[in-house]
Amino acid sequence: MDNFVMKKALFLDRDGVINQMISYKGEFDSPKKVSDVKLVEGVAEVISWLNKKNIPVIEVTNQPGVALGKVNWKTLEAIEKSIHNLLVKDGVRINKVYRCFHHPKAILLDFKLECNCRKPKTGMLIQAAKDLEIKLSESVLFGDNATDIEAGKRVGCKTILFLHTNDTPEKIAAKQNAEPDFKVYSHKEALTILKKLLK
Numbered sequence: 001m002d003n004f005v006m007k008k009a010l011f012l013d014r015d016g017v018i019n020q021m022i023s024y025k026g027e028f029d030s031p032k033k034v035s036d037v038k039l040v041e042g043v044a045e046v047i048s049w050l051n052k053k054n055i056p057v058i059e060v061t062n063q064p065g066v067a068l069g070k071v072n073w074k075t076l077e078a079i080e081k082s083i084h085n086l087l088v089k090d091g092v093r094i095n096k097v098y099r100c101f102h103h104p105k106a107i108l109l110d111f112k113l114e115c116n117c118r119k120p121k122t123g124m125l126i127q128a129a130k131d132l133e134i135k136l137s138e139s140v141l142f143g144d145n146a147t148d149i150e151a152g153k154r155v156g157c158k159t160i161l162f163l164h165t166n167d168t169p170e171k172i173a174a175k176q177n178a179e180p181d182f183k184v185y186s187h188k189e190a191l192t193i194l195k196k197l198l199k
């Protein structure tokens with residue numbers, strides 16, 4: 001059985017961790033157009049280390065923009081593609097992406113449901129673990145919201161919370177009460193921790 005080794009992985013939230021949150025009329029949100037896509041400083045260095053170590057980098061992201069009528073599918077997909085293109089330009093890649101398009105308050109009825117994938121629910125993490133044979137207890141979740149940390153803790157991952165203030169006041173307040181294993185203020189700090197947790 002020794003040759004069958006369950007992998008460890010990094011679960012990476014998208015908005016606010018891979019790409020920057022954007023201020024629209026004073027309110028921070030996910031980018032709503034391709035020209036607003038900017039990577040967070042240091043994210044390529046984080047992913048680069050994992051790529052070199054052959055540790056899967058898995059994006060797990062709530063994307064209710066279409067459900068809420070904020071963007072159309074075409075734009076949503078163009079934004080996602082643009083993020084990955086910028087990463088590729090920096091010589092790094094994300095191995096797999098899991099997205100939840102649902103929202104309990106969706107205006108598009110097809111997406112208005114209490115799914116099991118929207119973080120803090122664990123559906124995307126569980127599915128990824130099945131698909132890629134990942135050992136969750138040896139994996140790490142890196143996110144910038146209380147809901148990310150909650151999802152990670154529920155499946156037994158180590159959790160790292162990125163504290164930045166580019167977010168709605170409610171989310172910033174929720175973050176203060178989250179109980180991650182580690183809190184960081186930069187991706188440089190996160191990388192130092194990841195090197196210890198995933199070595």
Ligand SMILES: [Mg+2]
Pocket residue numbers: 013014015016017143144145
């Ligand atoms: Mg986020």
Ligand SMILES: [Zn+2]
Pocket residue numbers: 100101102115116117118
């Ligand atoms: Zn969902």
